[in-house]
Amino acid sequence: MSTLTGERPAILGGAPVRTSDYPAWPVWDDRERDLLVDTLDAGGWWQGDGQQAASFAAAFATYHSARHGLALTNGTHTLEAALAACDVGEGDEVVVPGITFIASASAVLAVNATPVLVDIDPETLCIDPAAVEAAITPATKAVIAVHVAGAAADLDALTDLCDRYDLRLIEDCAHAHGTFWRGRGVGSWGDFGSFSMQRSKLMTAGEGGVLICNDDELRDRAWSYADCGRQAGEWFYHHPNYGSNLRMTEWQGAVLTAQLERFPEQNERRNTAAVALGAALEEIEGVRPQRRDERMDSQGNYCYVFHYDTEAFAGLPLRQFEAALGAEGIPMGVSYPSLNELAIFRTGNFGPRLRDSAPAIDYSSVRLPVAEHAAASTVWLQHRLLLADVEDVLDVARAVSRIQQHAAEIVSDKGSTT
């Protein structure tokens, strides 16, 4: 790794560490094409007449150690259906972590319940069980745990806590396809596991979602919500419940069947690469990989995340460090802001939701110091780089070292960059 020492960073005009791009995402081949054409020719284009979506969701559930899998439109609607199936609604509170995509909170608003934002563990970046416990009130009905960038939240502590307080646990696994915790897939530990198959996720049909669970009654309730309030086995126009239409199409099911066949090998590749990259980054002062809990057997890396300490980089601000890494040819993402910093919570602009009946939370005064700090000090890399050969993946560490060696120059050059 020292061979590149002394070379100028690309952001200062040097040759970039990477001269070719990393593998592209998404990945597909004739398998997706064949299944799509088969679906077209079979004529059963909606889930009610077809096989692809339902059989994919069943296979995906089995892969993640759950009994049931529902094929839904996306990973926002899966959360909404899970909350509805758990009878969460007006007047109820749902505990949500600060570092996540807006959907983890907006799904709570969708069922007209109140999101209660809590802080995260500084090392895993996942919901802090102690913060959950401190936030519990008589109105608390459920907890949404997000497995951030595929790193599992502390499922032992959370399942125990939810048992003790009689709360529902919904795992938001949108980042965590292929994360296994003590021998079992994530999503199978809580009442529900919610997965997204949107374009950026670890398997994709552009859009899509799967909701997994083990309980028969919860499964039926979630499906009823997603299928216009119908009841399984009853007449098509019998609607005993409130529901909406959240069904996945057969096109998505066809593509995802092929994506799932390819997934275990990709997951293994990403894990090997992530572990190797973690070891290399730990050698660099001021850089600390997101913690992989030792109770995880594997981590579905939605992103590769590490903590960044500006002081070890001559004060180089995070955004400039990211720009410098991007210039070296490293595919960059970016951290979510902490939810409490989003305009929707600052203004309380919830549209038709949370009107008179809502528990009064002054979101503008909510502070989540750990989440806010993490949002301002973590680097998020795109998962596609983890599909490269390990030597190529280690270029990330080489690029970080090179930037560190020239950090002071980049700082003093900052007027001419950005």
Ligand SMILES: *Cc1c(COP(=O)(O)O)cnc(C)c1O
């Ligand atoms: C992507 C994502 C979702 C929502 O999934 P969509 O399929 O885009 O609706 C929910 N939660 C998290 C943490 C996500 O990253």
